[in-house]
Amino acid sequence: AQSVTQPDIHITVSEGASLELRCNYSYGATPYLFWYVQSPGQGLQLLLKYFSGDTLVQGIKGFEAEFKRSQSSFNLRKPSVHWSDAAEYFCAVGAYGTASKLTFGTGTRLQVTL
Amino acid sequence: DTGVSQDPRHKITKRGQNVTFRCDPISEHNRLYWYRQTLGQGPEFLTYFQNEAQLEKSRLLSDRFSAERPKGSFSTLEIQRTEQGDSAMYLCASSLSIRVETQYFGPGTRLLVL
16 A cells, blocks of 8 residues: 655744755555645645656746655755745655555645744 | 635534535546545545546545535535544545546635534
């Protein structure tokens, strides 16, 4: 069964600082990997996704993520955080070939201090 | 931009009552998904449809839960004899089956069972 671990429940960074959110997955084959962001009162918004090819993927709002098969990781990064990035971030894995059933991690809440 | 919409956005009910939620997907999307998100957790897959066919149901979907998508457009999720443990955010998402990897989420329906 596929699973996702986000080891950091809560992270606080200063505006302008760099950010890395960790995600580890468990899946028997090449997975589909996603990062979503959820702001209060909002639905989940897709930041970026990985299926195959280049292991460094670029997303919206200046985010990027790197797929490392050897470490079963798909960490999300941003070089300079803005106050508007404060939200809950979810990593998700989908089964190869369909991705119809997404399995999400428990999320990391990002707080940005000014 | 007509994204995924859900109605109602909030619902308060008493234990034992029945509730029904509606989801309207993005118009050209033929796949529709339901997820449940409890406090402090990531979304958990409940079920999904391709057109009007319900293709997969999670074990989380007890006999008290029923989902329909009668004409392959909007979907309803009904919970009968609600319990306090049903209190959660119910999220709907949609996608094209040719791009099953990109699920677009609605704002969710927050249910509180008293």
